[in-house]
Amino acid sequence: MLRKGMFLADRYEIIEQIGNGGMSDVYKAKCHKLNRYVAIKVLKKEFSEDKTFVSKFRAEAQSAAGLTHPNIVNVYDVGDEDGIYYIVMELVEGITLKKYIEKRGRIPYREAVSIAIQVAKGMEAAHSHHIIHRDIKPQNIIISKDGKVKVTDFGIAKVASSSTINSSAAMGSVHYISPEQARGGYSDEKSDIYSFGITLFEMVTGTVPFDGDSTVSVAVQHIQDDIPAPSTIVDDIPVCMDKIILKCAQKKTERRYQNVSELLTDLKKALVIPDEDFVTMTPAYASGVKEEAPQQLDVQEVPGSAAEKKMVKPVPPVKQDEIERKAEQKVDDELDRILLDDEEPSRKKPARKHFDDDLDDDFDDDDEYDDIDDEGNDKLDKAIMFIGIGIVTLIVVITVVVAVKLFAGGGFESTQEETSSSIAATTVAENPEDKDKVVVPSLVGKTEEEAKSALNSIGLGYKAVKQSSSTIPEGKIISQGTTAGTKVAKNSTITLSISSGPESSLVPNVVGIDQVEAANALESAGFMVTVKKAKSDTVEEGKVISQTPTAQSNSAPGTTVIITVSEGKAASKSVTVPNVVGLTEKEAKAKLEELGLVCEVKYQSSATNVKEGNVFGQSIKAGEKVTTGKTVTINVKKSNTTSETTAATKATTSASNATTKAN
Numbered sequence: 202m203l204r205k206g207m208f209l210a211d212r213y214e215i216i217e218q219i220g221n222g223g224m225s226d227v228y229k230a231k232c233h234k235l236n237r238y239v240a241i242k243v244l245k246k247e248f249s250e251d252k253t254f255v256s257k258f259r260a261e262a263q264s265a266a267g268l269t270h271p272n273i274v275n276v277y278d279v280g281d282e283d284g285i286y287y288i289v290m291e292l293v294e295g296i297t298l299k300k301y302i303e304k305r306g307r308i309p310y311r312e313a314v315s316i317a318i319q320v321a322k323g324m325e326a327a328h329s330h331h332i333i334h335r336d337i338k339p340q341n342i343i344i345s346k347d348g349k350v351k352v353t354d355f356g357i358a359k360v361a362s363s364s365t366i367n368s369s370a371a372m373g374s375v376h377y378i379s380p381e382q383a384r385g386g387y388s389d390e391k392s393d394i395y396s397f398g399i400t401l402f403e404m405v406t407g408t409v410p411f412d413g414d415s416t417v418s419v420a421v422q423h424i425q426d427d428i429p430a431p432s433t434i435v436d437d438i439p440v441c442m443d444k445i446i447l448k449c450a451q452k453k454t455e456r457r458y459q460n461v462s463e464l465l466t467d468l469k470k471a472l473v474i475p476d477e478d479f480v481t482m483t484p485a486y487a488s489g490v491k492e493e494a495p496q497q498l499d500v501q502e503v504p505g506s507a508a509e510k511k512m513v514k515p516v517p518p519v520k521q522d523e524i525e526r527k528a529e530q531k532v533d534d535e536l537d538r539i540l541l542d543d544e545e546p547s548r549k550k551p552a553r554k555h556f557d558d559d560l561d562d563d564f565d566d567d568d569e570y571d572d573i574d575d576e577g578n579d580k581l582d583k584a585i586m587f588i589g590i591g592i593v594t595l596i597v598v599i600t601v602v603v604a605v606k607l608f609a610g611g612g613f614e615s616t617q618e619e620t621s622s623s624i625a626a627t628t629v630a631e632n633p634e635d636k637d638k639v640v641v642p643s644l645v646g647k648t649e650e651e652a653k654s655a656l657n658s659i660g661l662g663y664k665a666v667k668q669s670s671s672t673i674p675e676g677k678i679i680s681q682g683t684t685a686g687t688k689v690a691k692n693s694t695i696t697l698s699i700s701s702g703p704e705s706s707l708v709p710n711v712v713g714i715d716q717v718e719a720a721n722a723l724e725s726a727g728f729m730v731t732v733k734k735a736k737s738d739t740v741e742e743g744k745v746i747s748q749t750p751t752a753q754s755n756s757a758p759g760t761t762v763i764i765t766v767s768e769g770k771a772a773s774k775s776v777t778v779p780n781v782v783g784l785t786e787k788e789a790k791a792k793l794e795e796l797g798l799v800c801e802v803k804y805q806s807s808a809t810n811v812k813e814g815n816v817f818g819q820s821i822k823a824g825e826k827v828t829t830g831k832t833v834t835i836n837v838k839k840s841n842t843t844s845e846t847t848a849a850t851k852a853t854t855s856a857s858n859a860t861t862k863a864n
Contacts (some may be wrong), residue, residue, distance in 0.1 A: 646678060679698040
């Protein structure tokens with residue numbers, strides 16, 4: 202745990218701890234270099250000692266650092282110091298969506314959709330950079346004091362697994378986990394969409410669809426059971442909202458929204474034309490397996506007499522650009538209503554009596570939620586009228602200018618030129634900022650140098666973010682932060698995601714373990730395995746002698762790791778016994794052991810002229826042929842000793858190694 206007043210990287214001063222999670226603790230800090238407050242997420246000690254985990258943690262954080270979006274908590278910096286691994290992020294003052302739901306009980310669907318649109322925009326930006334969240338849930342969504350909705354921990358959730366997060370954290374995530382994640386399978390953008398659907402379900406109902414006593418029981422429900430329609434739990438949920446949530450939470454990925462852009466389109470329609478049933482549900486048999494048709498949602502009739510009873514009023518078709526405009530306005534209006542506990546009194550609005558009452562008030566009193574039929578929309582009629590008046594006025598002015606020039610003798614051609622110039626000047630005057638803007642070129646697929654040259658030639662800079670890719674060659678641009686064709690001010694910085702090649706992983710250490718266990722460990726880490734056999738007197742048969750690439754080296758997934766497995770001791774070999782008489786005990790032992798022979802020593806007194814401590818005899822004559830492993834006894838001179846034999850010193854040097862040295 203960091204202490205108040207500590208500095209990281211001689212730059213970030215720790216102010217206080219503001220949160221903690223399964224993998225990390227979060228601190229408020231001050232960046233003295235840029236004079237701003239930031240949030241620092243510090244990896245917990247038990248995970249910082251796992252090199253593989255740390256490597257993935259840093260790689261994912263660096264990928265997330267390339268995301269810049271109003272609905273994503275931005276990552277500013279990644280680093281480590283004295284075994285402390287940390288991520289520096291944007292500090293957002295507010296509360297999590299989870300606490301907001303608990304505070305409100307449930308969120309009226311209009312407000313819920315407005316929040317959901319903000320979350321979906323953040324997801325869309327991340328997915329466009331090929332970054333999957335993998336842990337979308339209310340705990341990872343923050344509502345700031347000014348009503349902005351931001352998603353945090355993008356890219357970081359990838360390194361978390363059942364073995365790296367504690368039970369409480371796992372229980373918090375399992376309520377939103379997709380079926381494919383629960384099975385331990387491949388997850389992609391559609392996994393985030395499933396979790397988003399469960400989050401939206403909780404927003405409008407105040408509860409999660411599945412609960413249980415253990416993570417396993419909840420996960421099994423996600424795999425096997427369909428979630429109920431929200432309208433069966435609470436009232437006032439439009440049919441389109443039911444269908445949006447149910448489509449997000451389909452078990453089969455091909456039946457969900459295929460990307461967040463499709464989801465955003467339907468969410469905006471739900472905000473603008475909630476009474477229309479516009480959501481297209483993918484048939485159950487689309488995947489090739491015929492299943493029961495999905496249950497049709499009941500349409501509520503309007504209370505009244507038999508003559509007055511009617512189905513929900515159909516809404517006339519509305520152009521997509523009109524939906525976009527109205528949806529953005531409604532999002533702003535709804536987010537302005539969000540009240541946090543510590544808001545200033547001047548911003549607070551009158552307290553709401555009850556969610557249902559408030560919902561009724563919105564329908565009755567808010568003109569913006571009335572039928573958007575063009576013929577009945579006074580605001581739209583007025584706007585069209587003013588636009589028409591403006592166009593007529595402009596035509597009259599141009600006509601007068603042309604007439605004056607003609608009668609003044611200026612000629613039609615010069616008049617036309619001057620009129621065109623006048624109109625052009627008027628256009629520039631109306632949009633003076635356009636003359637200082639440039640169009641962002643398409644840079645995807647180019648090299649960094651090519652992109653740099655293209656941007657610099659029109660007065661733009663760039664920021665490079667490395668991102669692993671198994672499909673885009675190293676050094677090529679995967680995506681750009683600002684879409685091609687967009688007009689931006691000169692000297693703007695364009696974020697470029699550049700491929701660093703296939704993602705690398707640390708090769709696990711398998712030396713000394715059983716062949717089967719070694720192969721399983723390498724394959725689980727994403728590597729291919731090739732086995733070679735070799736004799737060894739030091740490594741037990743069936744265990745790994747060596748590996749290539751070596752342990753803890755960085756290699757791309759799919760790389761082949763060669764493991765050499767022991768076949769046991771080498772076969773015996775014939776050697777010639779050397780003459781060791783006259784040598785010291787140490788020299789004689791070394792010479793015999795080098796040939797793979799076992800040396801036994803006997804200490805005896807001797808009348809020979811051999812010096813004390815030297816060999817004066819050997820049990821097998823020099824020049825004889827014997828097999829490796831044979832025992833040779835040497836007689837070593839020692840004074841005042843009568844035919845005593847010490848505990849025999851036996852050499853157990855491997856025959857194969859000895860043979861190699863002899864050769």
